[in-house]
Amino acid sequence: MTAARSIGGTILEVDAVSLAFGGVKALTEVSFDVREHEIRAIIGPNGAGKSSMLNVINGVYRPQRGTITFRGVPRHGVNPYDAASSGIARTFQNIALFKGMSVLDNIMTGRNLRMKASFLEQAIWIGRARREELDNRARVEAIIDFLEIQHIRRTPVGRLAYGLQKRVELARALAAEPALLLLDEPMAGMNVEEKQDMCRFILDVNAEFGTTIVLIEHDMGVVMDICDRIVVLDYGRKIGDGAADEIRGNQAVIDAYLGVAH
Amino acid sequence: MQFFFEVLIGGLLSGVMYSLVALGFVLIYKASGVFNFAQGTMVFFAALTFVGLTEHGLSFWMALPATLVVMVLLGLAIERAVLRPLVNQPQISLFMATIGLSFLLEGLAQIVWGTSVRGLDIGVADEPIGWIADRFGLNISKFDLVAALIAAVLVAALAFFFSRTRIGRALRAVADDHQAALAVGIPLQQIWGIVWAVAGAVALVAGLLWGARNGVQFALTFVALKALPVLMLGGLESVPGAIVGGLIIGASEKLAEVYLGPMVGGGIEGWFPYVLALVVLLFRPEGLFGEKIIRRV
Numbered sequence: 043m044t045a046a047r048s049i050g051g052t053i054l055e056v057d058a059v060s061l062a063f064g065g066v067k068a069l070t071e072v073s074f075d076v077r078e079h080e081i082r083a084i085i086g087p088n089g090a091g092k093s094s095m096l097n098v099i100n101g102v103y104r105p106q107r108g109t110i111t112f113r114g115v116p117r118h119g120v121n122p123y124d125a126a127s128s129g130i131a132r133t134f135q136n137i138a139l140f141k142g143m144s145v146l147d148n149i150m151t152g153r154n155l156r157m158k159a160s161f162l163e164q165a166i167w168i169g170r171a172r173r174e175e176l177d178n179r180a181r182v183e184a185i186i187d188f189l190e191i192q193h194i195r196r197t198p199v200g201r202l203a204y205g206l207q208k209r210v211e212l213a214r215a216l217a218a219e220p221a222l223l224l225l226d227e228p229m230a231g232m233n234v235e236e237k238q239d240m241c242r243f244i245l246d247v248n249a250e251f252g253t254t255i256v257l258i259e260h261d262m263g264v265v266m267d268i269c270d271r272i273v274v275l276d277y278g279r280k281i282g283d284g285a286a287d288e289i290r291g292n293q294a295v296i297d298a299y300l301g302v303a304h
Numbered sequence: 305m306q307f308f309f310e311v312l313i314g315g316l317l318s319g320v321m322y323s324l325v326a327l328g329f330v331l332i333y334k335a336s337g338v339f340n341f342a343q344g345t346m347v348f349f350a351a352l353t354f355v356g357l358t359e360h361g362l363s364f365w366m367a368l369p370a371t372l373v374v375m376v377l378l379g380l381a382i383e384r385a386v387l388r389p390l391v392n393q394p395q396i397s398l399f400m401a402t403i404g405l406s407f408l409l410e411g412l413a414q415i416v417w418g419t420s421v422r423g424l425d426i427g428v429a430d431e432p433i434g435w436i437a438d439r440f441g442l443n444i445s446k447f448d449l450v451a452a453l454i455a456a457v458l459v460a461a462l463a464f465f466f467s468r469t470r471i472g473r474a475l476r477a478v479a480d481d482h483q484a485a486l487a488v489g490i491p492l493q494q495i496w497g498i499v500w501a502v503a504g505a506v507a508l509v510a511g512l513l514w515g516a517r518n519g520v521q522f523a524l525t526f527v528a529l530k531a532l533p534v535l536m537l538g539g540l541e542s543v544p545g546a547i548v549g550g551l552i553i554g555a556s557e558k559l560a561e562v563y564l565g566p567m568v569g570g571g572i573e574g575w576f577p578y579v580l581a582l583v584v585l586l587f588r589p590e591g592l593f594g595e596k597i598i599r600r601v
Binding site: 100102121122123125126127131132134138139140141142143147148150151152153154155157164171174175214215218 | 465468469471472473474477480481483484485487488490491492
């Protein structure tokens with residue numbers, strides 16, 4: 043696809059992951075891998091387990107069976123905080139921004155793990171705390187420019203239109219300089235123009251920073267256009283895995299999406 | 305006119321003391337969405353511990369850090385023992401827990417230090433400052449001025465801390481959305497520990513100043529009631545709101561007492577702040593400085 047980035051080795055390995063809520067099986071023996079610098083999509087009909095999969099990777103849910111290996115380290119009993127510390131950032135399907143805070147402050151929270159000054163240093167605002175605040179502010183301004191949201195920098199997030207909130211959430215996730223970026227339906231509820239913008243940003247992020255991206259999306263056109271490889275889930279099982287062309291011709295996927303005559 | 309200014313300045317200075325108490329509430333409410341009913345008791349607990357230590361022969365400058373340590377540890381212990389088990393429970397459960405905590409601390413403080421009323425001397429006399437009286441003809445209490453200065457410095461430091469540092473921002477983020485805060489890598493429990501420890505320290509300062517003014521006794525817990533109209537007026541999650549709210553309440557209650565009081569037979573100082581706060585609530589339900597409630601449908 044793009045010349046600038048070259049897809050590297052495996053960064054995330056999902057191996058035979060099963061997740062159930064009581065008797066409801068959300069995921070059954072799902073395995074796939076994500077390679078460094080690629081854009082990987084997870085698609086599937088409603089209720090296929092896409093968001094559950096993302097929540098497992100991000101540590102919100104703990105799978106009953108199966109292992110997840112991130113950057114060569116198998117993980118056990120992680121929570122979202124651990125996941126964030128290990129370099130996984132995410133956005134949410136229903137936007138989880140800090141609504142009372144300004145766009146700038148929201149994005150600055152994304153830098154939280156990158157800032158090391160102690161409580162006392164911050165309390166008296168000396169040396170490291172001050173320098174750190176300024177350095178990180180500069181990084182955040184670069185991201186703001188990159189995502190073209192300079193004009194709303196000081197606006198409380200709760201006042202912004204939906205499409206812009208989605209963009210701010212992406213900015214907050216990027217601020218963490220993640221090794222792996224999870225996007226849960228980044229284009230849901232957007233109009234065509236906003237979708238095009240978001241596609242462009244996702245491709246730019248991937249090309250510019252080489253960020254590995256896993257995204258969930260309903261819009262098949264979008265997925266086929268911007269993703270390197272696609273995992274297809276249906277009723278919590280993996281029914282397809284491969285590049286866009288392979289998925290297009292996959293009979294199981296066509297059946298899942300269009301229904302099948304019995 | 306001179307009398308008017310005397311009343312106004314006296315009111316503003318005592319208003320700063322209200323702000324100080326209100327600040328403790330704001331800190332905890334901002335970070336965890338909990339209205340800490342026990343804040344007044346923490347003020348009492350701090351003052352009583354300080355006095356108790358000085359009675360055991362510690363000097364002022366030894367008792368101060370010792371009490372600070374006690375209050376910080378108390379704050380951390382409350383977070384660990386009371387709040388942490390209640391994560392993700394409804395707000396009302398947390399509120400009820402702080403009511404229980406309030407009774408527990410009241411009892412505990414009096415078991416350890418006894419129930420008698422004590423005086424507290426912080427070495428500043430409650431008398432008019434000579435040179436101001438000479439030059440402007442105004443009687444301003446030295447104690448009030450020093451107390452207000454201490455409170456002002458503390459308030460300014462905290463306001464700065466909240467708006468300009470990583471931990472301050474993390475506090476606001478945690479208050480807004482726990483799940484999102486965790487996902488961006490904010491350690492929830494560490495933040496709560498810090499905020500309760502800081503609230504304990506603020507309670508110490510408030511306890512010393514109010515204890516020196518009113519004597520250290522059980523009634524000190526009712527100081528918290530004076531903070532309620534300040535909070536309603538200023539908004540529960542705003543540090544600047546607590547300051548301005550305190551100033552408005554302090555000044556208006558004194559002025560109302562002096563100028564409106566005689567018309568209704570006096571004694572309106574006690575309830576005037578509440579009426580004022582209610583009137584403000586009619587027009588601005590989030591308070592003067594509270595975060596505006598934006599609801600999308």
